[in-house]
Amino acid sequence: MTHGRYRSETLGERHPRADFSCGVEALDRYFHQQAGQDQRRGLAVPYVLVDTTSGAVVGYYTLSTLSIVPASLPVAVTRRLPRYQTFPGILIGRLAVDQRARGQGLGAMLLMDALRRCLDLSRQIGAMAVVVDARDEAARAFYERYGFLRLVDHDYRLFLPMATIAQL
């Protein structure tokens, strides 16, 4: 997907990885060392946001499937659903913007790109919500700005119903 001078695409060998730095060691190390392996093993698909003027990777996120246990959803949501053991969802496991590119709307762009992709995927394979893992309170506050709700049994795991995403 293209957003002005930025383009999102699946991670490939051509993308420069070593330079990326979001300032959170675990997220940087994952991107430098683990993301490609996870991709090859089918554990997650990393997507990168590339600045087409420089070729630099300014952000990334990962997508995987996950099963949502009904007990972790608010009753207001499960009330309208059948009594299945689990519900299918899509996990944004990690999302980060390079610290040199912060505060310019790229985090919002990256999240909207991920949600758009999740919505498209949910039209090909069942997924009733997008789940995110926020690593701390600041990240949780970032997601809550966009309407993400807390799962009842996780302080830092949030969800957004696909029906809400379709309306965005």
Ligand SMILES: CC(C)(COP(=O)(O)OP(=O)(O)OC[C@H]1O[C@@H](n2cnc3c(N)ncnc32)[C@H](O)[C@@H]1OP(=O)(O)O)[C@@H](O)C(=O)NCCC(=O)NCCS
């Ligand atoms: C969280 C993160 C992705 C935001 O990226 P960014 O490019 O600075 O964000 P944007 O410029 O798009 O900001 C979008 C909006 O979110 C707000 N925002 C940004 N960071 C925020 C935070 N930590 N808490 C609350 N709100 C935040 C901005 O003020 C902005 O609001 P506005 O539209 O009213 O101006 C980035 O700070 C980051 O990579 N952090 C380290 C990794 C991380 O915590 N990832 C998230 C979970 S794993």
